[in-house]
Amino acid sequence: MSSTLRLGIAGLGTVGSGVIKIVQQNAALLTARSGCSIEITAVSARSRSKDRGVDLSGYAWEDDPTVLAQRDDVDVYVELMGGEDGPAKASVEAALAAGKHVVTANKALLAHHGQALAVAAETKGVNLRFEAAVAGGIPVIKTLTEGLAANKITRIMGVMNGTCNYILTRMENAGLPYDVVFEEANQLGYLESDPNLDVGGIDAAHKLVLLSSIAYGTQVDFPSAQLQGIGEISIDDIHAASDMGYRIKLLGLSQMTGNGLEQTMQPCLVPYNSPLGQLEGGTNMVVIEGDSVGQIVLRGAGAGEGPTASAVMGDVMDIARGFTLPVFGIPATQLVNTPSAQSKAPFAYYIRTSLRDAPGVLANIARALGDAGISIDRLRQQNHDGDSAPILIVTHPCTPAEVEKAIKAIKATGDATSDPIALKIVEV
């Protein structure tokens, strides 16, 4: 390694500008800590003329990121454009083929093509690093891959989409319905251009499947992650959860079971006073459980210029220090293609629906639950809302299959005036 490490950066949005600021402002610190002079040689973005608040005059400009990625004067290709295919994928592949290290914040790219890219990187003996792709500034990839490397990882949980957490906490704190807060978040620019990436849980699930791969030595498997977005969560659910000492969070859960890998991303109730329950606004949290270490909780900003750029530059610093590591912690050729498992672990569930106001209706619902093997811990029928009555049920622990059966049976009674929703209660 020369005593200079040269970066080529593609994508000059928020994160790209943040990376340039760190390189310019903390140059002496970066050199002291890495033993390398870290320099930017070339950049690329859609618009050359846009003012980004950083001085680009010292850097070569490339219109085509794939050309940038292969430049002779680039040692590390920093991909910050995003997108699971298109220029991001093409340029990262080109960089790896040219023997360049790659640092990226692109969770979609890795969730869909991580295995092939890891093989490509390791074949060439270069690093492909993605700390910034998961939970913004929190060094969770490093913690899992390195700090906890001696642990058999038993479970990972995480709140990893700041926008969803903003929406849910804002609904609770302001007492506003989902649609209103969704629109607020949109106005504030918090939502992806396809909002379903956020509120549908897709973005957060991209992150979860990357963590799973490292934790269990398995090939990244996004398609079989079970997703449920936050769009069905009503302000009534949030109030009801709060009354019972819980808060609703879009929670990722990943564990290896005897049947295979379980990966779920869904709104869950968590205890109000738990670390996860205390999480406000855009903050992210990841909980990692290992056989020796017990439970480790990491918390920090999940997005934003500074935090995400900090993570990108953490990866760059590792490369400058000469660290080399397989992309997912063990060589990609050894990653196992594990079957995915439908979650079978029993949890207590929160079930909400509305019922016709008629004799015998409650009995029908109770029977639907009983027939599915579910026993009721708590039940509350609320004030009538016109000619239907909202009903909240907390079950004793039961399996997702039992809940699914019960939901079908409740619908079949014809007594439910709204589609029942069921949320796991996760005691952490």
Place this chain on the structure above:
Amino acid sequence: MSSTLRLGIAGLGTVGSGVIKIVQQNAALLTARSGCSIEITAVSARSRSKDRGVDLSGYAWEDDPTVLAQRDDVDVYVELMGGEDGPAKASVEAALAAGKHVVTANKALLAHHGQALAVAAETKGVNLRFEAAVAGGIPVIKTLTEGLAANKITRIMGVMNGTCNYILTRMENAGLPYDVVFEEANQLGYLESDPNLDVGGIDAAHKLVLLSSIAYGTQVDFPSAQLQGIGEISIDDIHAASDMGYRIKLLGLSQMTGNGLEQTMQPCLVPYNSPLGQLEGGTNMVVIEGDSVGQIVLRGAGAGEGPTASAVMGDVMDIARGFTLPVFGIPATQLVNTPSAQSKAPFAYYIRTSLRDAPGVLANIARALGDAGISIDRLRQQNHDGDSAPILIVTHPCTPAEVEKAIKAIKATGDATSDPIALKIVEV
């Protein structure tokens, strides 16, 4: 690096046994993740015959850890005996001189001799790593040195002594006085043989000064850390703090100011609902603030067999993966010998004392505060306790010097029937 990494372990207490269990039980995992077979070749401890619940029959025995440290068949010397001098220091020095990597959990050794040991390690081009020395299983050294390497660190805070946190939370939850809970902790084996290491804040300060060194690129400076133990905290303080929405924690605080490095370890009031305030029992928490990343919070078990062994083995895994890093993140010869600074940052303070039951007494105290430049935010005189009345004061933000002046003046009135205590209120 050969494809086998051979460990010599000195000290077979809780942590040493934990390390052996990981090496024996997770052997395949360690090899998959590091590309190395990790083996133990030799061990040393005070008593050879003691049953430690692990099979030592495959390992050579050395009575003298310094001999162990220099064995030809040892690549990494794992020092788990503890103690700032004596065999720990001698054997670590011998290992480094012999060109062995060293992994240790010994905070006292590094807090007192870190600079010389770092120079010795770096002269020989070997690693001296100490993740397990700070906050047990939490990978805080790695996070600070590597994950946040691109950040100018602005502040570090931490609850890093599980025993103190156990005592304080137990006092609150059971409503018991300090002496009773101290004795309980003693019976449970939670206290060091010199309890002042725990309750005097020394152990926690050892950890804090190691973090400071990495954060600010300064030579480890334990002697100038300002320490205040938890022995003066009464159950009344805990109740009063709770009434005002705070909890008392033994909190370490480290920041670089224009005047030099401030390092304090003292009981402080923190908001009940903050991450630090929510910390129960033996759990540790470290808060790191950086110019780009903002605030990162790390939480986990601060002690115990599994968590501490996890941290030791994380260091071993890094060595097995061929990572090399200066001991404190930048070369020891570049670490600055920064002047220490008395803390000047203004905080609100909680002040408790008791006053003689006589006319004019309260006025005297109020004047003492006013003369010191301190204005009162809240004041509460409690029920009389015999012929003296406990009094609680919360100040507006003021400097430690002003508080010290006020405390002296309060004592000088002759009206205080108990020594006033003053605790910072840290809003985090």
